[in-house]
Amino acid sequence: MEEVDKIVIHSLNVIGCDLDEDIQSLRQFSTELIVSSAIRCLKVINNEVDLPNSLPSGMSARFRTGTSLASIIQELGYKGEIGYQTFLYSNETEIRKVFMFLIDKLPKDKVETEEEPLGASALLQRTISASVARYLDSPWVPPYLKSKNITWRGKPPVWQKEGALSACKYHSLPCKFSHGMGDLTKKISKEVRSYYSESLPYITNQTIHHCDTAPSVMEDLASELTAQQEWENEWNTIGLPSRLSEQEYRARKRQRIQKRLKDNLRSDVQRSGDLTSSKSAMDLQQMIDAMGNRSSGSAKTKGSRFIHTEQLIYGKDEEKTLSQIQKPDIDKGHTEEELQKEREEDIENIKTEYNNLISKIDNLELESKKLTASMKQMEDQMSTLLQQNQDKEESYKVKKRTLDLLPDAENNITKIQSVVDSSAQRLVTLANQWEKHRAPLIEQYRELKDLNSKKESEAEKKLEEIKAFRSKMKEVADDARQKEELQKQLIAEYERMTKDVNRSAYTKRIMEIVSNIKKQKDGINQVLVDTRSVQKEINMLSGKLDRTFTVTDELIFRDAKKDESVKKAYRNLAALHENFEQLIQTVTQTGTIMREIRELEDQIEHESKSKVLTNLEKITSDYQQMKKENSTMATKFKQQKS
Amino acid sequence: MELCQSVLDGVALAGEATHIPDVCFQHFITKTIEGVLDKSSRNTIKDDKVFNKLDKSILKEAYSGVLSLLLEAAKFDAETATLSAILEECKFTQDRIDILLQLYQEKKLFIQILLGNIGTSPPHIVDVDWRLDYYIKSNQLEKVNEPVYLISLKTEVPGKTDLEEVQFSCSLEQLQFLLAGDLEQCLLTSFESIGA
Numbered sequence: 001m002e003e004v005d006k007i008v009i010h011s012l013n014v015i016g017c018d019l020d021e022d023i024q025s026l027r028q029f030s031t032e033l034i035v036s037s038a039i040r041c042l043k044v045i046n047n048e049v050d051l052p053n054s055l056p057s058g059m060s061a062r063f064r065t066g067t068s069l070a071s072i073i074q075e076l077g078y079k080g081e082i083g084y085q086t087f088l089y090s091n092e093t094e095i096r097k098v099f100m101f102l103i104d105k106l107p108k109d110k111v112e113t114e115e116e117p118l119g120a121s122a123l124l125q126r127t128i129s130a131s132v133a134r135y136l137d138s139p140w141v142p143p144y145l146k147s148k149n150i151t152w153r154g155k156p157p158v159w160q161k162e163g164a165l166s167a168c169k170y171h172s173l174p175c176k177f178s179h180g181m182g183d184l185t186k187k188i189s190k191e192v193r194s195y196y197s198e199s200l201p202y203i204t205n206q207t208i209h210h211c212d213t214a215p216s217v218m219e220d221l222a223s224e225l226t227a228q229q230e231w232e233n234e235w236n237t238i239g240l241p242s243r244l245s246e247q248e249y250r251a252r253k254r255q256r257i258q259k260r261l262k263d264n265l266r267s268d269v270q271r272s273g274d275l276t277s278s279k280s281a282m283d284l285q286q287m288i289d290a291m292g293n294r295s296s297g298s299a300k301t302k303g304s305r306f307i308h309t310e311q312l313i314y315g316k317d318e319e320k321t322l323s324q325i326q327k328p329d330i331d332k333g334h335t336e337e338e339l340q341k342e343r344e345e346d347i348e349n350i351k352t353e354y355n356n357l358i359s360k361i362d363n364l365e366l367e368s369k370k371l372t373a374s375m376k377q378m379e380d381q382m383s384t385l386l387q388q389n390q391d392k393e394e395s396y397k398v399k400k401r402t403l404d405l406l407p408d409a410e411n412n413i414t415k416i417q418s419v420v421d422s423s424a425q426r427l428v429t430l431a432n433q434w435e436k437h438r439a440p441l442i443e444q445y446r447e448l449k450d451l452n453s454k455k456e457s458e459a460e461k462k463l464e465e466i467k468a469f470r471s472k473m474k475e476v477a478d479d480a481r482q483k484e485e486l487q488k489q490l491i492a493e494y495e496r497m498t499k500d501v502n503r504s505a506y507t508k509r510i511m512e513i514v515s516n517i518k519k520q521k522d523g524i525n526q527v528l529v530d531t532r533s534v535q536k537e538i539n540m541l542s543g544k545l546d547r548t549f550t551v552t553d554e555l556i557f558r559d560a561k562k563d564e565s566v567k568k569a570y571r572n573l574a575a576l577h578e579n580f581e582q583l584i585q586t587v588t589q590t591g592t593i594m595r596e597i598r599e600l601e602d603q604i605e606h607e608s609k610s611k612v613l614t615n616l617e618k619i620t621s622d623y624q625q626m627k628k629e630n631s632t633m634a635t636k637f638k639q640q641k642s
Numbered sequence: 643m644e645l646c647q648s649v650l651d652g653v654a655l656a657g658e659a660t661h662i663p664d665v666c667f668q669h670f671i672t673k674t675i676e677g678v679l680d681k682s683s684r685n686t687i688k689d690d691k692v693f694n695k696l697d698k699s700i701l702k703e704a705y706s707g708v709l710s711l712l713l714e715a716a717k718f719d720a721e722t723a724t725l726s727a728i729l730e731e732c733k734f735t736q737d738r739i740d741i742l743l744q745l746y747q748e749k750k751l752f753i754q755i756l757l758g759n760i761g762t763s764p765p766h767i768v769d770v771d772w773r774l775d776y777y778i779k780s781n782q783l784e785k786v787n788e789p790v791y792l793i794s795l796k797t798e799v800p801g802k803t804d805l806e807e808v809q810f811s812c813s814l815e816q817l818q819f820l821l822a823g824d825l826e827q828c829l830l831t832s833f834e835s836i837g838a
Contacts (some may be wrong), residue, residue: 143768143805149798150755159755164766166759168799178703179648196699203706205685213678214713214759220712224646238643488721
């Protein structure tokens with residue numbers, strides 16, 4: 001029972017009843033404690049229970065609390081007997097039963113969620129909330145007691161930032177590292193080496209302000225790390241299938257980028273050329289138009305006549321208005337009509353002039369086009385003529401030689417014939433030789449080709465393998481990382497869990513109890529077997545007795561007819577038998593009585609446990625109190641009535 | 643915690659006894675940590691006689707490698723186990739790992755303070771002075787009889803060594819709003835009073 005009590009008390013403590021540490025069993029529970037902890041349990045089970053947290057002082061109120069408590073517990077499904085008396089006049093066993101029922105009913109999902117392994121974000125949030133709570137709990141410290149704005153608290157000391165005195169902005173500068181000094185395979189030029197050893201400042205001395213050192217180093221690290229990852233990614237997806245070595249791939253990429261840069265620059269230069277050409281148009285409107293035309297395509301640059309006239313009219317107008325604004329006093333002498341006329345005339349003049357100019361420009365453009373076309377034609381002609389000229393020169397040369405040979409024709413013909421013959425022969429021998437050389441070469445070529453294709457396929461296979469290995473490597477690394485994280489989490493979880501020793505203790509106790517019960521069961525079985533064997537013996541003995549009695553009875557009865565003294569003996573035997581029977585009966589009676597006595601003793605103990613006497617006293621006193629309350633109420637009522 | 647190859651190379655250099663002898667390893671690590679923590683000793687490693695005989699270029703690479711490692715470890719609040727795993731990968735001997743871990747644990751909090759101070763913040767209230775005045779009358783009114791609180795908030799501004807002050811006066815009601823954390827209400831009432 002002690003174990004049960006311990007569990008009950010522990011779980012009551014968990015749900016927030018503050019029990020004293022020296023309460024070890026339910027026997028020590030006072031009525032108030034019982035009621036308050038039962039109410040607490042009910043409130044945890046069902047939030048809507050509307051009961052006072054502690055026992056009220058008035059007797060009737062107590063009674064009401066007790067009955068409502070009992071009814072709520074019955075509603076929850078408690079099967080045993082329960083009423084107000086269970087709480088107010090407590091009986092240890094009944095209370096234990098009630099509490100066991102209540103604790104069984106306590107919601108468990110909260111516990112289950114705690115047992116799940118938490119994610120990294122939950123852990124992070126927990127640490128954040130813990131440190132914020134620490135900050136909130138810590139008392140205020142005057143600023144002159146802090147060194148900069150840091151205070152050290154707790155044991156082991158943990159720093160806390162209060163204030164912003166020592167904050168410095170995140171400002172990073174590029175750092176210079178010395179690279180590859182440990183790698184002997186890489187060659188570093190003498191100049192770089194001497195720069196590293198002589199002039200390169202130490203990394204903590206590279207920034208202007210010392211506080212920029214850490215940000216600079218960290219940024220450098222992060223950028224290098226991301227670059228590395230990016231490169232690996234690119235190499236895996238694009239670099240490997242391109243089947244170039246790393247240097248080649250890099251070189252090609254550099255070329256590509258340079259080419260793009262060049263193209264961009266070139267197009268920009270062209271564009272800026274366009275801009276300078278339009279710079280001659282100083283008017284803002286024209287400038288904007290020029291820009292608009294450029295963006296909407298070169299087709300519009302010439303512009304329709306309408307646009308030109310519009311520009312002209314508005315431009316002139318603007319100029320006019322400007323001049324009007326600038327020189328209003330000069331224009332004062334003219335009347336409005338004159339001005340109008342003048343203006344119209346001007347416009348007419350300018351229009352005609354403009355039209356002239358436009359037609360002229362058009363003409364000139366046409367002419368220039370024609371001229372360029374004719375120029376091209378001329379160039380073509382010239383090149384064809386040059387070609388012809390060359391051809392003719394060649395033919396002239398040949399003809400001249402043949403003419404030279406003509407005078408000694410026959411001789412020359414034979415000479416030429418011999419030359420032709422010898423050259424034909426040479427050709428044949430050369431062809432033969434070529435054939436000789438060609439056959440093995442072709443064979444070799446074929447072999448090499450085969451080999452090459454084989455190698456290629458092999459390389460492809462290897463590439464595939466490399467790819468597979470790389471992906472596998474990544475997977476394994478990821479897996480390992482994940483597992484490590486999980487392990488860390490679980491370790492943290494485990495460290496948190498160890499506080500709850502009770503759990504393992506409980507399971508241990510339960511195992512012990514189970515083994516105890518097994519032992520007891522064995523003992524009971526043993527006793528049962530013993531009693532059965534004893535009963536058997538008794539039965540056997542009584543049967544034997546019966547049989548021997550009948551045998552002796554018959555023998556003596558037969559003799560008794562003949563002898564008088566034997567008759568006496570027979571009578572004695574009967575008496576003896578009777579007496580013994582009585583004796584046996586009394587023995588069995590004493591046995592049953594003993595059993596009854598034991599049962600009664602048990603009952604007495606049971607009754608004494610339920611504190612009948614004290615409870616009775618309590619009840620009587622409560623009854624008296626109630627009576628008193630009733631009487632005072634009655635008098636009050638009467639007073640109010642009167 | 644991931645580190646790039648150049649840092650790992652530097653750390654590996656620091657772990658080799660041929661480059662940095664056992665005798666001066668501990669001194670080297672303390673110098674490294676001091677270099678980033680203490681402004682006055684940012685360049686003391688240069689003139690340190692202990693390292694006179696060593697190849698300066700290797701020393702520099704090892705120095706920046708170890709520094710980066712320690713900063714990164716403090717940033718991630720790395721456990722000693724993770725750090726020792728990294729060091730083992732860089733072929734450190736057990737003695738050197740122990741020395742480095744011990745120094746790291748001693749100085750970790752200080753490095754974290756250094757990292758925690760990076761950044762900026764609005765002025766931070768650290769202290770307050772106050773005075774209670776009781777207005778009996780003013781130039782316009784014969785009888786005012788109102789308490790007026792003069793509050794001066796002492797704030798720390800990043801980048802300045804002295805405390806700055808923010809002074810204002812407020813009525814009892816406004817002060818109550820202020821203390822309840824209801825700054826909006828406080829400002830509202832003060833605007834109302836100005837409008838009135």
